Amino acid sequence: AQRVTQPEKLLSVFKGAPVELKCNYSYSGSPELFWYVQYSRQRLQLLLRHISRESIKGFTADLNKGETSFHLKKPFAQEEDSAMYYCALIVNNNDMRFGAGTRLTVKP
Amino acid sequence: DAGITQSPRYKITETGRQVTLMCHQTWSHSYMFWYRQDLGHGLRLIYYSAAADITDKGEVPDGYVVSRSKTENFPLTLESATRSQTSVYFCASEREGLGELFFGEGSRLTVL
Numbered sequence: 001a002q003r004v005t006q007p008e009k010l011l012s013v014f015k016g017a018p019v020e021l022k023c024n025y026s027y028s029g030s031p032e033l034f035w036y037v038q039y040s041r042q043r044l045q046l047l048l049r050h051i052s053r054e055s056i057k058g059f060t061a062d063l064n065k066g067e068t069s070f071h072l073k074k075p076f077a078q079e080e081d082s083a084m085y086y087c088a089l090i091v092n093n094n095d096m097r098f099g100a101g102t103r104l105t106v107k108p
Numbered sequence: 109d110a111g112i113t114q115s116p117r118y119k120i121t122e123t124g125r126q127v128t129l130m131c132h133q134t135w136s137h138s139y140m141f142w143y144r145q146d147l148g149h150g151l152r153l154i155y156y157s158a159a160a161d162i163t164d165k166g167e168v169p170d171g172y173v174v175s176r177s178k179t180e181n182f183p184l185t186l187e188s189a190t191r192s193q194t195s196v197y198f199c200a201s202e203r204e205g206l207g208e209l210f211f212g213e214g215s216r217l218t219v220l
Binding site (some may be wrong): 006009017032034036043044045046049086090093094095096097098100101 | 117139141143147149150151153154158164166167195198200202207208209210212214
């Protein structure tokens, strides 16, 4: 089955600490993976995509095909990073599947 | 305002009633999507559309009907609502080929 798994529903870290949100995928072809974020009272929006190899708001994500993972990392978490994070995978044409999401709380 | 809008934002209905959720976008994006968001399941794709008059089933299409007679509109209809369809529904559109979805604010539907 083609799917995305985010094993942590909740993640809490202190401000300034490193954070890693886990994402594992199951896909037979070459995956196109994304991270989306939903801040409180805001719309769900794209954070980053693996093909761009970009760093957005200090976040990076590396595709590891051997481990079928696409974990999202930030070396020093900020309180404004508190949000719901979704990992997503395109499985067929533009059929994008999302994981269950991880709620990140960054404590002061 | 340009963008993607959903209506109604909140709806309470009864089991067996027909409900239509509206979605309108002003960018002329080819692709549009309907997702439902449920605790523990994240977002699950209901239906999507590649263009006017072209629609495809997603992961959880049962109990839903869509149409796309115009590029800018993509209504989602629950023909006979059930309690299991209580959820938050999100419409989205995509700039073709980039994988970036633009989401609406969501429609919270409660089926009693």
